[in-house]
Amino acid sequence: MRKRILTASLATTALIASSVLVGAGAAQADTNTLVVNAGAVLRPVTHVADGGLYSLATTTTPDPTLLPPLRLNQLTQPAPGVQQIGNGATVATGDALKVAPVATSVGAQTTIRMADIYPGFPYQGVTVPGYLQKVDTMVRARLAAASTTNLNGWELWNEPDGTWDTANNGPFNDAWVKIYNEVKKYDTVTPIVGPSISTYNHDTMLAFLKNDVANNTVPDVISWHELNSGADGWNLITSHVADLKAIEAQLGITPRPISINEYAAPDQVDVPSAALHYVAQFERAGVRDAERAYWFESGTVNGLLYNDKPTASYWMYKWYGDMAGTMLPVTASNFLDGIAAQDSTRKIVNVVFGGQAGTTTVRVDGLSGYGTQVKATLKFTPGSGRQTNVAAPTALGSQTLDVVNGSVTVPVSAAADYQGAYQLVVTPLNGPTTATQQTYEAENATVVNAQRLSSPTASNGGYVGRIDGTGDARTDSFVDFLVDVPTAGTYSMAVRYANGGTTTSTQGLAYNGGAFSTVSYPSTGTWGTFSNSVSTNVTLKAGSNVIRLAKGSPNFAGGTGYAEIDSITLTR
Template sequence: MNKRTTSLTLAGLMATTVLIPTTSAQAAGNTLVVDAAGSLRPVTHVAAGTLYGLADANTPSASQLVPLKLNQLTQPPPGVQQLGNGATTPVGDALKVAPSVIASGAQQYIRMPDIYPDFPYKWVSWDDWLGKVDTMVKARLNASTTTNVNGWEIWNEPDGTWDTAKAGPFNDGWTRTHRKIRSLDTVTPIIGPGTTIYNRDFLKSFLTQAKADGTLPDVIVWHELSQGWQNIDEHVADYRALERELGITPRPISINEYAWPDQVDVPSAALHYIAQFERTGVNDAERAYWYEAGTANGLFYNGQPTASYHMYKWYGDMAGRMLPVTASGDLDGIASLDSTRKIVNVVFGGDYGNDAVKVTGLSGFGTSVSVTLTASGITGRQTATSAPSAISRQTVTVGVDGSITVPVDNMDARAAYQLLITPAAGATSSWQQTYEAENATVVNAQRLGGGSASNGYYVGRIDGSGDVRKDSFVDFIVNVPTAGKYSMAVGYANGGSSTATQGLAYNGGPWSTISYPATGSWGSFSASATSSASLDLKAGYNVIRLAKGSPGFSGGTGFAEVDSITLAKV
């Protein structure tokens, strides 16, 4: 979807864009409830993603993107010809932006039909299309140092852009294209079908034939645009029921376009989508591409952050585990608990007037807590703004039931707000020192649950090496206060009989090897099972990679699972 398709979409859909309240009489006196003792899922920044968010390797710069902890991007293919949203030259080639994608800790899907210059796409012939597929896939295969490409998106919005008269039925076209890709690339996941909306009938027909043809997508994709955020939970539940009905193994769900033009750059509206994606358990979600490429879809203006950027930055600051949040009327949000530092981070909004946030499960924080309230502002996509300042700081007594209630007066329904809650004396450390592996960028490995793992999760099956499409590694984005020497302790498990090794590199520097002596079992962690290394880090953000395989590294030996890393200034 891009801006030029609005009329096409409205012609084919009944638009049900949800409007934000406009007067205090519509919504006030609501209380958002956060359960700090609960657990929704590990922090993975599910909805920190963009479509055409990067124009080239420097726009936006990786240094601007790193604080957002980007999860998943969708970019056009090598050789892109698409001129989206007024562009005079094609932008966003996935292989050209790859260095910035990798440096910012993200992964990317490649949207193949954007090899065509027009949208809606103008079909030429099957020989033309399959020739283009051949060229695109071979270009990626020849990019021998490019990691973090984790999906081929065969088509975009086939319910509105597939030319059945010239190309035949889409389901047949999917199978034909899938087989062509797999004849060249048996490794990279294939994603689809990428419908404009959640359409059960379309998906049922598509999945039925794809199952029969042996061409099921590895990741299921649809868009959440004109239907608003309220129906996302119903769509996900219905899709899971459809999988069961058809006897299909559950697929990761990608919503690789979300939010209508009047929502995507309103902080609270984008937040409503994020809240739904977090609680429904989708794999990833990307901001829709309505405006200029290279702005992360409105998070930057003239290279500087907008108000929406700051909301996503608060989201990027989340660590540990996501918490259950109960909405109240139009008031909704997301929250996390960094149990190591004892920080509850609540981001909320969507209501006018005087409301409140109640946080339960704070007994372990002591008898009183420090609460800082900040507002994002509402600048829109064409006004840059400096980082917001806190509007209040207070010490609040924790009730005997372990809860606090914080009034938030004079709310603007368009803005997002952040509550940071720590023990009264502050967080347990002035900067984050422990980073959970499951919160990091996990490439060709798996997040797994384990009772002995810190925070209840770890990363295992870090097994792939020798091919950039299946190299296994974990990228940690860390933020240190000063430049200098740091020691790094890696919590790990090695259930093998001998010492395992992985590669260690940071900030694109040279490789060294880190060793993991056998611990006796898999998925079992203890404080004594650590391996140490010395790092020379720059002040601010750094990217640390632990790899079984990676470009420039010949490959590790044996196998090891990673629980967390802990940094200390030397």
């Protein structure tokens, strides 16, 4: 379960002989049915599992233009001064400060893995006094990068259950207290992440957190790895999360966000359906983020690229990246599992599924407002292995289907590739309400030092509030919208907001790293109630753009008052 082992590519390529959409009345005996409930909400779309360890090697590797469709959520990158020589590399790569501009430009936040200041794996030459000196150097380097945002954690050590030299350095839990306090000497605001054990263990986690409570060193984000090989290793995730919550309650710890900062074993991570099973469990379990493990070369987005071109797994994660609005509850059937989301603004249900050989069926319930008939479109990406480029998914067809009692049934007849993955898109018969996405929900965006909240008056039920500013890049508060427009030019941007104060408030507006202007929000009289919007113009390039609305941000003096953001809508 070590991330530094370069494994051989999967040899088996399963073939899809005749996958097509078939009529809703076709025989469905011995069929596994995946059920999607479009009438309920699981959580906002935040692309929980679209992250990775050592995803970025340099500012040009991987090709930055391939990253926006993935909607990267969270990265873990090595420390400033990294000495680890990763898979397929001849020099150390991935320094978190050096690659930070690319991470920010695609909407990702980054945790710094401090232990990778050491060479070798397990780490070589470690002493507690020596490490504390290195910690000082790393933290000072980050503090000197005063304009760098989106660094949201110090991971104090990596896999202590396998890499900590207890014989020479004493118990790890004792060392944790020293390392924690050393970071806090210089940086009292950046969250602390840990313990990052290689596999979840109740006794290990309980002892670690008991010691932290006693010493006031509980991490701000609790992390561990899910590298469970085997056909259903992902099924342990939900029980691990439940066990942690029970420990927190037992010890009186306020519930912490959970980061699974390495997931999937070598025989799973680049099998689309296996990786998808992990993604589905992370969405259900309610973790904050999850990152693909580093089994392959640095700078390949953890194997989603080969020779800087997409593999089959890239397209599964791209379909995940396409999701907007709210995640939907999904009920699995045997090894058939998946994820689904609904963009209620555009009337799109996006389902990604796989894992079961033979004929399968997807049933979507709760299709209110979609009409008596819908259009169902199916695509496929194969289980073709690590070293096979796949230029695009395979289109398997579209069909008009009847909606019966709010439900549509979509059989998928196949000599099915259980290693591959499928995308089903359901829209009204004439297609989505807009050809491209125009409205972007704040709760779907990159939320930095603010909070996702809910309100019945917010579109899709969610918004971002508690947007504050301090004049410090570590704690400044903003929302980054990663938007995609078909053509370059000037767009009107309507911001749907609430301002419960008595006077007009302001925020900074910048896009693609440019200069800030000011957006003003007249009072709306109440917080968390959304019916007002203000408009301004933005000049965007064709393709991907990042639009920042900030109370505080580098190169911005800071806004006044407060405003909550529901969504932005772009109109050419």
